[in-house]
Amino acid sequence: MGEQVFNITELAQEFDITTRAIRFYEDQGLLEPARAGQRRIYNRRDRVRLMLILRGKRIGLSLQEIRELFALYDAAHDDEPQLQEFIRILARKEQQLLAQMEDIKVVLTEIGQLRGQCEKSLGKRGNGHNQAKEL
Amino acid sequence: MGEQVFNITELAQEFDITTRAIRFYEDQGLLEPARAGQRRIYNRRDRVRLMLILRGKRIGLSLQEIRELFALYDAAHDDEPQLQEFIRILARKEQQLLAQMEDIKVVLTEIGQLRGQCEKSLGKRGNGHNQAKEL
DNA sequence: CGATAACTTGACGTTTACGTCAACGTCAAC
DNA sequence: GTTGACGTTGACGTAAACGTCAAGTTATCG
Numbered sequence: 001m002g003e004q005v006f007n008i009t010e011l012a013q014e015f016d017i018t019t020r021a022i023r024f025y026e027d028q029g030l031l032e033p034a035r036a037g038q039r040r041i042y043n044r045r046d047r048v049r050l051m052l053i054l055r056g057k058r059i060g061l062s063l064q065e066i067r068e069l070f071a072l073y074d075a076a077h078d079d080e081p082q083l084q085e086f087i088r089i090l091a092r093k094e095q096q097l098l099a100q101m102e103d104i105k106v107v108l109t110e111i112g113q114l115r116g117q118c119e120k121s122l123g124k125r126g127n128g129h130n131q132a133k134e135l
Numbered sequence: 136m137g138e139q140v141f142n143i144t145e146l147a148q149e150f151d152i153t154t155r156a157i158r159f160y161e162d163q164g165l166l167e168p169a170r171a172g173q174r175r176i177y178n179r180r181d182r183v184r185l186m187l188i189l190r191g192k193r194i195g196l197s198l199q200e201i202r203e204l205f206a207l208y209d210a211a212h213d214d215e216p217q218l219q220e221f222i223r224i225l226a227r228k229e230q231q232l233l234a235q236m237e238d239i240k241v242v243l244t245e246i247g248q249l250r251g252q253c254e255k256s257l258g259k260r261g262n263g264h265n266q267a268k269e270l
Numbered sequence: 271c272g273a274t275a276a277c278t279t280g281a282c283g284t285t286t287a288c289g290t291c292a293a294c295g296t297c298a299a300c
Numbered sequence: 301g302t303t304g305a306c307g308t309t310g311a312c313g314t315a316a317a318c319g320t321c322a323a324g325t326t327a328t329c330g
Binding site: 018020021024028037038039057062063064 | 316317318319320325326327
């Protein structure tokens with residue numbers, strides 16, 4: 001009934017990051033793996049944390065923000081002011097994410113239009129001087 | 136019939152950035168405003184460029200990527216290989232953006248769930264030891 | 271036992287995107 | 301004419317997120 005564990009290179013390979021990055025996250029207080037001697041041993045919970053870190057990064061959170069969210073989440077279960085603060089942070093981030101999604105939609109639309117234009121001008125080649133609007 | 140122009144502080148205020156940032160974008164080859172003596176004069180086209188720069192940043196493009204896209208867009212009208220490259224870059228970025236939107240959706244969903252939990256535990260207070268699942 | 275591989279802890283270097291002076295130019299207002 | 305307000309060009313500083321050695325430790329294989 002031994003719990004499943006991982007070493008640092010396994011995690012690095014699984015998530016396609018460097019071991020240096022993983023140690024850096026630990027330096028920043030985002031991970032606290034157990035040790036066997038001086039070597040780091042990661043359990044499933046550590047692995048989940050790492051996944052959360054990486055997803056946080058993908059949506060534009062800084063490591064500091066991720067750490068704050070971890071800390072608040074840990075504290076939020078029995079401290080009401082912390083819990084309120086947690087909710088506020090989440091709401092604020094939600095607004096940022098929604099705004100970002102709007103930007104992304106706009107850009108995707110424009111990409112589609114531009115690609116349409118490109119392929120058209122590839123088809124009827126040789127006109128060479130499309131009027132470039134305003135950019 | 137003089138064209139509408141702006142100076143650097145006007146643009147800085149309008150877009151809530153510093154003049155330093157605007158000059159930095161020029162250093163990086165993203166803007167080329169006219170000059171009146173040594174002072175910079177921005178026209179509507181410069182202003183649109185600045186808007187594009189800022190939107191590019193908001194969706195996670197580096198200044199270098201933005202510059203490349205500008206350059207490719209400029210060249211793409213009469214150079215077919217450039218145009219193909221342009222399309223490839225746009226397609227790649229589109230995939231990144233779609234993946235990012237997926238991440239954002241997941242996080243927004245979780246934020247909603249967490250907020251629900253928070254408000255519930257605020258209502259029926261005093262149980263103090265919610266089982267924190269896996270985080 | 272020695273070699274090799276994998277891991278460890280510093281320590282310093284790097285890139286991006288500006289911030290922050292310093293020192294100077296210029297133009298209108300007093 | 302000088303005093304601000306605003307603008308300019310360097311030059312150096314900074315924070316985030318690692319990369320890149322260097323030098324030592326531990327485990328394992330033959």
